[in-house]
Amino acid sequence: MMFDLRPLALAALFALAPGIAVAAETWDDKLFNPKPADGDVVLPLPCGGAMAFRKLSVPGDSVYADYAVTIGIQDEARGFAEGARTAHVAGSFSDGKTQRYVLMAKYEVTEAQYEAVMAGGDCPAKPSMAKRLPKTELSWIDSVNFADRYSQWLRKNAAAKLPKEDGEMGYARLPTEVEWEFAARGGIKASPAEFNERLFPMPEGMARYVWFAGSQSANGKPQLTGLLQPNPLGLHDILGNVDEIALEPFRLSRLDRLHGQVGAFVVRGGNYLTAEADMRASYRQEVPFYDGDAPRRSKTTGLRIVVAAPVLTSADRLRAAQAGWSKLGAVSAPDNKPTEAKASDDPLEELALLAKSSPDTATKTRLQNLQTSLRANIAARDEQRDRAAKASLRLGAFLGRKLADDSRAVDALAKLYKARVDGGNADDPRTKAFKDQLDREQAVMDGNLRYYADSLIRTAEDYGPEVLKRQMQILLVELQGMGLGELKPYLDRNFAHVSAYQKDRKVARSQWLADWNKMQ
Incomplete structure (x- = not known):
């Protein structure tokens, strides 16, 4: 429009x-x-x-x-x-x-x-x-x-x-x-x-x-x-x-x-x-x-x-920027902080306490500079982590789409093979050719399923739920921009598999394959 x-x-x-x-x-x-x-x-x-x-x-x-x-x-x-x-x-x-x-x-x-x-x-x-x-x-x-x-x-x-x-x-x-x-x-x-x-x-x-x-x-x-x-x-x-x-x-x-x-x-x-x-x-x-x-x-x-437009458009936006700044590079951010973390586990907090308690001005300045440098390094690491998480989700969606295609192809070949066997043509050369092709397609699908499972588990174990949720949203924007909005159902399905594994740690290969088989 x-x-x-x-x-x-x-x-x-x-x-x-x-x-x-x-x-x-x-x-x-x-x-x-x-x-x-x-x-x-x-x-x-x-x-x-x-x-x-x-x-x-x-x-x-x-x-x-x-x-x-x-x-x-x-x-x-x-x-x-x-x-x-x-x-x-x-x-x-x-x-x-x-x-x-x-x-x-x-x-x-x-x-x-x-x-x-x-x-x-x-x-x-x-x-x-x-x-x-x-x-x-x-x-x-x-x-x-x-x-x-x-x-x-x-x-x-x-x-x-x-x-x-x-x-x-x-x-x-x-x-x-x-x-x-x-x-x-x-x-x-x-x-x-x-x-x-x-x-x-x-x-x-x-x-x-x-x-x-x-x-x-x-x-x-x-x-x-x-x-x-x-x-x-x-x-x-x-x-x-x-x-x-x-x-x-x-x-x-x-x-x-x-x-x-x-x-x-x-x-x-x-x-x-x-x-x-x-x-x-x-x-x-x-x-x-x-x-x-x-x-x-x-x-x-x-x-x-x-x-x-300006960056700081209002008092509320200024407060949001101040709050956002304090979270940049923070070890205590949701996906950086261990479940049972103590204040002393955060080196940034420790450096802040040391700087505050130091009577020497030069030492205080050095500690504050070290704190800023460490925050910048952590923020850079987090950006790299986010890009890697997004790439993992994208890979999972593409692998899932491939599995959906593989599964339907294998099912179609299996039906053809069964029909020929049931029709009394089990020893026919053409039936054997169908069987050879079915075995090859099945082996390819099994290999792709193993790759998908390995990728899914690595994604679930390497990145926290909040990181994955946010990168999923960004990835959807990117794909829509590239005219690949049709991949959204595959992203959603892969994300659901990853989220389920994070909760129950069950390697459900058969269920994952069945889910992909249902994709149209």
């Missing part, structure tokens, strides 16, 4: 600024959303315009829940700027209990959209199709000013249409580098293997998704937005056409982290002069803020915006 959020804002615009009502004729959809799709969110612009957005969804169910991704590329030649590293992304707005999102512009900001926002009440003439070209020759300050002007206009004229978090209205800004690359790779719509490729999946070939250099593509000039196919998230021209400016400044890559020196601004994604072979989701360039005594602007540089 596509949501058009313009009418209320247009009415407000006319009421607040009657002097420009004649100029504020509603734009044709082709000027701002030439490729409408289910899930589009449309927000109004000044002067009768609009902008289409897509949800950039991320699994997450609490203030401190974020999502680990690998960004960058394993390429020695580009490692200094694009070295692969683990980063984390999270959404601003709640979307149910298990995911959060920001809105990301579906297309690059066009000339018409830029002019409408920056007009300051003196609307230009209704835009032509030529104004659907991406707006270029922008400095970083120009881009920030555009987002600021648009945010203020939305808050004055379309507040009811802005997404809200905890009662706080969203606002427009440039995307962070991690948000941008997460989106460019396909977000949770891409499988883990697809996400880590240089490019998002392009089944029809790159020329159908990206404007790059050469006569077979852009031919040396920017193209109208939305002419090509979108990426898995429904974002058009996320690679190629024009470079897109990121929120934060450039820093070098230092193996698994960014270097401390802060530089100029960053552009992402490549442009219409970038060679086809150089296109990649990790594409990242530093651009100086200034060219001589003026801001640096380029004919290949444009922008794409997101709509997000």
Whole structure:
């Protein structure tokens, strides 16, 4: 479903600024959303315009829940700027209990959209199709000013249409580098293997998704937005056409982290002069803020915006963040704490007591630093544990689906074999062939059942119920994003088997197989 959020804002615009009502004729959809799709969110612009957005969804169910991704590329030649590293992304707005999102512009900001926002009440003439070209020759300050002007206009004229978090209205800004690359790779719509490729999946070939250099593509000039196919998230021209400016400044890559020196601004994604072979989701360039005594602007540089919200939206959210912070890396967390644990079993509590009782300031500081370091290490360990638990549940579901298929195949062969034997054809060569095939399929199924049982028991013994329950919820969000929602019954069945084993410790292979046999 596509949501058009313009009418209320247009009415407000006319009421607040009657002097420009004649100029504020509603734009044709082709000027701002030439490729409408289910899930589009449309927000109004000044002067009768609009902008289409897509949800950039991320699994997450609490203030401190974020999502680990690998960004960058394993390429020695580009490692200094694009070295692969683990980063984390999270959404601003709640979307149910298990995911959060920001809105990301579906297309690059066009000339018409830029002019409408920056007009300051003196609307230009209704835009032509030529104004659907991406707006270029922008400095970083120009881009920030555009987002600021648009945010203020939305808050004055379309507040009811802005997404809200905890009662706080969203606002427009440039995307962070991690948000941008997460989106460019396909977000949770891409499988883990697809996400880590240089490019998002392009089944029809790159020329159908990206404007790059050469006569077979852009031919040396920017193209109208939305002419090509979108990426898995429904974002058009996320690679190629024009470079897109990121929120934060450039820093070098230092193996698994960014270097401390802060530089100029960053552009992402490549442009219409970038060679086809150089296109990649990790594409990242530093651009100086200034060219001589003026801001640096380029004919290949444009922008794409997101709509997000503050982190600490209220006093309640602040208290939740404080409570979440105290639990990060805590040994006393439910799945870390032994059943009969004493206060002295928690090294963090011991360090806190030692620091509090130490009369020496230097010693107190060292103990407090050690406590923080230990908490960080425990939190990192917990993140690794969570990812492993999620992978185990996913494996169990796929093995279960394989067992369901195996069991039905074996049953069908067994019926055919029995029918031939009962029909007096026990010694027939074809009957013996059926028996040989049945034996092979039975052996394969038995081996898969042993593997499933071993995997299930290891999952049940390695991870606590709370960890598994939470990772199950996140896994369901991921699979829905990848279009694999049909796996939910298999996940549910595997989770039920694991939970039952945790309670009674019974290895019920026959029952497990029977349960899978019933799956349709």
